Amino acid sequence: MAALVQHYLEETAQRFPDKIALCHGAIKATYQEIDSSANRLAHLLREKGLKPGERVLLVMENSLDSVRAYYAILKAGGVSVEVPDRSTRAEVAYFLENSGARICLLSKASAARLTGIAAPVIIGPDIAFEHPGGEYVSWKTSEVMPDDAPAAQIDENSLAAIVYTSGSTGKSKGVMLTHKNLCTNTAAIVTYLGLTENDRAMAILPFHYVYGKTLLNTHFATGGSMVINNRFAFPNAVIDEMVKKECTLFAGVPSTFAILLNRSIFAKTEIPSLRIVTQAGGAMAPALRGRLLECIRNATLYVMYGATEASARLSYLPPERLKDKLGSIGIPIPGVEITVRDDSGTVLPPHTSGNICAAGPNIMQGYWQDREETDKALKPWGLVTGDLGYKDGEGFIFLTGRKKEMLKVGGERISPKEIEDAIIASRLVHEAAVIGRPDELLSEVPEAFIVPIDAKTFQIEPLIAYIREELSPQKQPRRWNIVGSLPKKSSGKIDKEALKK
Amino acid sequence: MPATKDVIINFIKENFVMGRSDTVIDPSMSLIESGIMDSTGVLELVEFLESTFSIKIEDEELVPENLETIDNIIAFLNKKGVA
Numbered sequence: 001m002a003a004l005v006q007h008y009l010e011e012t013a014q015r016f017p018d019k020i021a022l023c024h025g026a027i028k029a030t031y032q033e034i035d036s037s038a039n040r041l042a043h044l045l046r047e048k049g050l051k052p053g054e055r056v057l058l059v060m061e062n063s064l065d066s067v068r069a070y071y072a073i074l075k076a077g078g079v080s081v082e083v084p085d086r087s088t089r090a091e092v093a094y095f096l097e098n099s100g101a102r103i104c105l106l107s108k109a110s111a112a113r114l115t116g117i118a119a120p121v122i123i124g125p126d127i128a129f130e131h132p133g134g135e136y137v138s139w140k141t142s143e144v145m146p147d148d149a150p151a152a153q154i155d156e157n158s159l160a161a162i163v164y165t166s167g168s169t170g171k172s173k174g175v176m177l178t179h180k181n182l183c184t185n186t187a188a189i190v191t192y193l194g195l196t197e198n199d200r201a202m203a204i205l206p207f208h209y210v211y212g213k214t215l216l217n218t219h220f221a222t223g224g225s226m227v228i229n230n231r232f233a234f235p236n237a238v239i240d241e242m243v244k245k246e247c248t249l250f251a252g253v254p255s256t257f258a259i260l261l262n263r264s265i266f267a268k269t270e271i272p273s274l275r276i277v278t279q280a281g282g283a284m285a286p287a288l289r290g291r292l293l294e295c296i297r298n299a300t301l302y303v304m305y306g307a308t309e310a311s312a313r314l315s316y317l318p319p320e321r322l323k324d325k326l327g328s329i330g331i332p333i334p335g336v337e338i339t340v341r342d343d344s345g346t347v348l349p350p351h352t353s354g355n356i357c358a359a360g361p362n363i364m365q366g367y368w369q370d371r372e373e374t375d376k377a378l379k380p381w382g383l384v385t386g387d388l389g390y391k392d393g394e395g396f397i398f399l400t401g402r403k404k405e406m407l408k409v410g411g412e413r414i415s416p417k418e419i420e421d422a423i424i425a426s427r428l429v430h431e432a433a434v435i436g437r438p439d440e441l442l443s444e445v446p447e448a449f450i451v452p453i454d455a456k457t458f459q460i461e462p463l464i465a466y467i468r469e470e471l472s473p474q475k476q477p478r479r480w481n482i483v484g485s486l487p488k489k490s491s492g493k494i495d496k497e498a499l500k501k
Numbered sequence: 502m503p504a505t506k507d508v509i510i511n512f513i514k515e516n517f518v519m520g521r522s523d524t525v526i527d528p529s530m531s532l533i534e535s536g537i538m539d540s541t542g543v544l545e546l547v548e549f550l551e552s553t554f555s556i557k558i559e560d561e562e563l564v565p566e567n568l569e570t571i572d573n574i575i576a577f578l579n580k581k582g583v584a
Contacts, residue, residue, distance in 0.1 A: 086536060109536070233533045233540040234565050255541075263544055265560050410541075441541055473539065 001187045003156045004179045006074040008186070008221040009035055010149065016197070016223045022064055023245060024228040029064050031223070034071070036147045041072035041123075043145035048103060048121050048137065052077035052153040055099040055162060059092060059114065060107040061085040062207050062228045065139065067216065069105045070207065074179075075149055078103075079159045081174070082208040085110050086472050092117050099162055099174060099368065156180040162368050163210055165308040166406065166415035174368030175308045185311035185362040186217040188333045192316055193276060193302060195249075197223035200273075202247040204232045204256070209412070210312040211280050215251055232256070235264035239271070246273040253281030253411030255442045257292050262440070267295045280304040280313075281411025282443050283399060286327060293322070305329035305399070308413075309383050311362040314338060315397055328396040329389075336360035337382070340391055345381050348390075353400050356387040405496065407436040407444050409474045419446055419467075419475050426466045428453060431486050433494045437479060448477035449499055451485060458482070505554075505583060509574055512549050517542055528571035543568060550574070554583045 002008050012021075013035035021031045050056065056078045060066035066082075073080045081099045083092070085107065096104065096119055104119035111124040115131075122131055126138040160179045164172040189195075201219050203226050205212035219226050227245045229238050239260075242250065252260070257279065260266040277296050284292075284303070293301055303317040315338060317330030332338045339347050340354045348354040359382030366374035377384055386406070389399040407414040416434035423432040431451040436444035452458035460480055467476055487498040503511075510526055517537050518526070532538045538546065546568065547558050556578075567577035 109534075113536075231533055231565075233538060233543045234563065234568070235540070236561070236564050259540055259544070263547070263560055263563060268560075441544065 002183050002221070004074065004152065004154065005160050005182050005186075005217065006038075006071050006149075008183075008217065009038065009071050012220055012223045019223065020225055021220065022067060022226045022228065024062075024064055027064055031220075034064070034068060035149075037142075038068045038071035038075055039147055039149050040145035041068055041139075041142040042075035042150050044123070044137070044142040045072060045076040045078060045103065046150055047145075048123075048135075050076050050078050050103060053079060053159060054103075055079045055081045055101040057092070057095055057099065057101040057104040057119065058082040058208075059085055059087060059110045060105065061109060061230050062203060062212070063107060063230075064228075065107060066207060070216075073105075074160055075152075077150075077153045077158075080161045081164075082161070082213075083164055084206065084208050084472055088470060088472060089114060089117060090470055091472060094171065095164060098172075154179070156183070159365070163208075163308050166413045166418060171418065173370055173373055176365040176368050177311050178365060181311045181362050181364065182217060184335060184360070185313055185333075186214065186221050188335050188362070189214055189218050189313055190221055191334055193218070193249075193278070195219070195222045195224060199224035199248045199276075200246060201226050201249040201251065202238065202242050202245075203228050203251075204230070204238060205251055205253070210308050211251065211253070211306070211411070214312045215249075232259070235259055235266065239264060239266055239269050242271050242274065243269065247271070248273050249276040249278070250274060251278045251280075254279065254284040254288065255410045257284060257288060258441045261288065261291050261295065267291075270297065271299075274299040276300055276302065278302045278304055280306055282408045283329075303328075303330065305397070307358075307383070307385050309364045309377060309385070310336075310358055310360070311364070313362070314358050314360075314385075317396075321396070325392075325396050328392075328398050330397065331395060332358075332360075336362065338391075338397060339381065340389065340397075341381065345379060350391050350393050350395075353388055353390045356385045356389045356397065356399070357381055358383045358385060407434075407446055409436075409444055409446065410442040412474055414446065414475055416446065419448070419471065419477065422467060422470045422475075423448060423450060423463070425470070426463050428458065428463050428466075431494070433486050433496060433499055434477060435496050435499050439478075442474075445478040446475065447479040447481070449481045449483050449486060451483055455482075455484070505578060506571060506575055508553065509550075509571060512546070512553075513537065513571075516545060516549075526571060528575075530571075531569050532571075533565075533569065546574075550578070554578060554581070556581050556583065 013031040017032035022029050056073045083095050103121045106124035108125040121135045123137045126140050129136045156179045161177045162174040201215045203215050207213050277299050300319045305315045306313040315330045337359045339357045363383045419434045420432045429450045430453045433449045434446050437447040439445040487495040
């Protein structure tokens with residue numbers, strides 16, 4: 001096992017220097033090319049004053065450049081803060097402020113949308129970029145930097161990444177993951193999936209999402225390869241590419257499979273090279289799982305469970321138990337212990353539902369600069385996942401529910417409070433409540449109930465326009481209900497259960 | 502009756518670019534690369550086309566050549582017999 005995440009790339013570049021590591025459309029890059037270009041960018045980051053442990057914001061869609069940037073940050077001793085590439089200016093402002101990142105890396109697409117952000121140093125495409133008060137550096141500047149890796153000034157216990165996840169208090173919390181967290185989780189995943197240098201993953205999941213990032217880490221660890229396709233909007237084209245590029249692994253969240261099975265040629269298409277299909281990011285309806293199993297023919301389905309706070313992966317269902325343990329999220333991955341406990345931390349007997357807790361070398365160090373939330377999540381017996389469930393007599397885990405309120409939209413955890421706060425901030429609405437509405441494709445979508453400040457003159461369009469500026473698409477309510485009042489509990493709190501009815 | 506192109510542009514504006522009313526939709530611009538639509542957006546568009554023009558769109562037809570741009574959508578609808 002590697003001590004630092006970038007060692008996976010460096011060791012593989014030594015073993016297979018000329019092997020194609022990554023394909024993205026017509027772009028191809030070998031391990032050697034990625035390693036050298038990441039080294040050059042790392043030197044540039046150092047030249048811009050990057051200190052060990054300093055956070056660097058990365059706002060890019062999946063690409064060769066985003067992969068290079070990720071490894072460059074780590075090689076320079078920095079902490080990668082990779083956030084959704086479609087983040088709004090307001091969201092980026094929060095990430096910058098909260099993480100304290102001084103340097104921000106942008107792609108051509110994100111740079112076009114994020115003019116005016118307040119990062120002291122922006123490294124981006126070779127374009128004219130207005131950045132008054134800050135320094136704008138073209139990616140090209142790194143080309144003249146040395147090819148060798150800068151000397152590491154960090155160890156396995158140093159932070160490698162801060163990954164933002166929605167919190168119950170509304171604002172996103174930064175999950176702190178060390179190199180050791182990520183390396184141990186990577187090694188465990190490689191083991192239970194049996195990945196080798198012959199595997200080639202189709203990556204449609206974004207790398208800012210821990211599930212997407214595990215694909216990159218595991219395939220670069222074994223010397224496999226990756227195909228990036230950011231156009232799942234056209235699933236048929238993704239399927240065609242999987243056939244043409246002979247992909248062996250496909251990873252998705254339940255909504256991915258709903259789209260594949262309901263509106264694509266997936267069921268009718270044979271992908272002879274496909275050997276592993278993984279599913280995580282929320283519970284998939286048993287009916288959908290059944291259909292998926294029929295369609296993937298000879299490939300093996302791995303149902304998995306995890307959390308950002310666990311570097312990603314916590315459990316998997318051994319494929320041979322799919323039928324007799326229907327609905328289970330399986331058993332802990334190697335090195336992880338999962339327990340079911342009551343609120344005081346006492347372990348509960350089998351078939352008794354309680355808090356799903358996890359301990360292991362992959363569990364986060366805490367939430368960035370948030371002692372209160374860290375204390376709630378990390379107990380002496382490990383991470384309290386916020387999910388509820390039980391174990392059966394054989395130790396297979398079944399989830400029964402999850403922390404109230406939090407929505408899971410297309411695999412991403414979304415806090416209703418953040419959406420409510422944004423609606424209220426429009427100053428058009430007196431009160432707002434957001435609940436999850438079951439959705440066939442995304443498993444859940446936000447639905448808003450609003451009480452206008454001035455019902456007579458209120459129009460929904462300006463509010464929707466405002467929200468589209470403030471919140472990224474998955475946080476935008478899909479349905480709006482204008483009501484005269486909201487149901488309340490005796491405590492005066494909004495009764496969301498009543499709204500769901 | 503408004504032209505087919507206007508009906509589609511209005512649908513996209515109302516559903517995907519509201520709040521960015523200054524956004525100009527060039528008929529030859531990729532609706533995906535520009536960030537206007539994502540995977541669920543494409544499916545919403547397909548449902549809209551099916552119900553508005555009373556056509557059935559097959560899974561095989563959900564490809565960039567038919568749906569990537571406004572121009573592609575118009576050409577596709579013509580092929581499906583929508584004037």
